[in-house]
Amino acid sequence: MSEIVLKTENVFKIFAMSKRKIPALVGVNLQVNKGEFAAIMGPSGSGKTTLLNVLGCLDKPTSGRVILDGVDVSKLPEKELYKIRRNKIGFVFQTFNLLPYLSAVENVELPMECTRRSKSERRKRARELLAIVGLSGREEHRPQRLSAGEQQRVSIARSLANDPAIILADEPTGNLDTQNKYEIVRLLASLNIKQKTTIVMVTHDSHVASHTERMLFLRDGKIVNEKQGLHLAKKKLSCPYCGNKIQPNEEKCSACGKALLNTEEVSI
């Protein structure tokens, strides 16, 4: 049994709009294991974003428990929550939310700003992360000089900065064209494979969701269904060049020796 990173128990979230009460989450129970790549799917208004906000300690549930990395965060005060957000959670947003006046590398450094790491350490780590997401050489560029896909890569690098226990991605491909959409989801998939990063992604795009291992279907504030994802990058275990069988975590094809790292290359 693998280790549980995230677990919710009967989570309710009810918004009070003047006198009307709007229930957004009505008893959500879910569980995410370490190293998992899960997608939360559902139509608009089903409570996807609310759930993610609750999971990411941006919002408190009205009732129920959220246990993150062994800590019940649903009862923590704000002055403790920011530490959880800083150290345990990495956020990836639909609109990237990079600071426009900071360069790519400075944006990635931002979450480390309030940690004990030294300036040079932070810079080194940020450069490494940018290399991982494939943006070496673009460190000094500002967001406006980067394409949407590149901006999302910076945002992913930023979410990894403090080695979080979990990455929460809210529609990470929502603002991207088809080409960039697949690049980003493959990047997330490869991070999941190579770095064993736990990722929970909210999306309403089934093509994107099919890259994950598990799909949770949310409707009217409840998880109504759960499906096995295809995890295209992981499950289709044949080399696109020679058709040889490969292992999920292999970086090179043992038969033809070609690199398999780029998830793009691994076809169904």
Place this chain on the structure above:
Amino acid sequence: MRALLVIVALGFSMAIMVSVPAGIVANQQATQNLTANFNKTVSNMQEEINKTLTLIECRLSSGSTQEMSPSGPMRPPGSGTESYMNESILTDFQSTEGVKDIVPILQKSEGTNETVERFGRTFTFLRPDYTIIGVPLNSSLINSYSILPTNITDGRNLQGGDSGVVLLSENNTAYFGVGVGEKVTIRGVEFTVVGIHSSSDFMENRNLYMNISDAQAISNLTGKISRIEVYTESSDVVDEVASRLSLLYPELSITTYKDRLKQLQSMQSMYTETLSSAQSTVDQTQAIATQEIGIAVVATCLITLFVMLYTVRERTREIGTLKAIGFSGWNVMSQFMAEGIVISFAAGLVGILIGIIGAPILSGFLLPHINLFGGSPQSSFRLGRQTTNVGSATVASAAPNLQIMLLALGLAVLLGALGSLYPAWRASRTRPAEAMRYE
């Protein structure tokens, strides 16, 4: 770009804080200088009074020798009466009761006659190039009374027994083109220049001094004098002697310096009044300036407040992002506080810059003007032969000093911090989930 505009706007506010105190300091200094000058002047006056208290001046009244006719020649004002009496009168003066010393003086102006037509009449003026003043160079007279000019800028003053020498004024040296020790020819006779005196008075600056006998000789006025200065034995008998002289010589115009004393006293009181009104203006100015600075302070604070509130509103998503990636409320707050302080610090620098360039204009615009002597920048009075300047009464230029600048900069930072306190606190309290929803 917006930050720049805000900095400039705040800068003007800061400039007021810089230049208004500068204006006040300048005004205070001007008043202080003025007070010092006044006090000096008043003591000079007193000294003059003491020296000339026993003086009676006698000259031919112009009416007695000169017929004033509409088309007749008129004398330029201040050139002195160029009509002469015989030296023989002096012996009678000397024997008059109460008289201690008499000083005969010969005055002869040289210049060109200028004709001016005005009101359909023709006036002829003598525009003097120089005026010869002949005085008796007798040591005891020179030492006891103020006969000779006192402000010697080069060489020496005339001494008892000097003859064939001349004391020129600065204007004379320019006119003749000679300096100390050189020879100068006056009315065909050569003199040696022993010294140069200076005066700000127009007429006095054209006077050259020499021995009266030399003056009589070169002017073809042997045995003639222009006026007599009579010194009485004490100041108590001045009036008595003056009335006695006027009885004896009705054709003479007789002036005592006791009259001048009255003039002097009224001048003194005028000066005192001016000074106190200047002081009250300065006080008023200070009150107005305090208000203005107060308004500027409040304005700066409010501008910072609104700008930062707007910034916080505008950057709600950014704040949400920062909180989502692990910034604490305190981190966010200090971020915005720092921003407000940096902006107001920059504004302070801009304000100082504007202040340095525009302080005289700004403070002139913002503070009431201190008008002394009805706007005439300089005032002088003449007593006896001495001309005393009452100093410059113009307000010194209001350049802000370093102390004010540093103070203003400190104030800028303080106000920036104060103004951004509430917006920064609001930012720190923003709930990330709501902030992320905010468009």
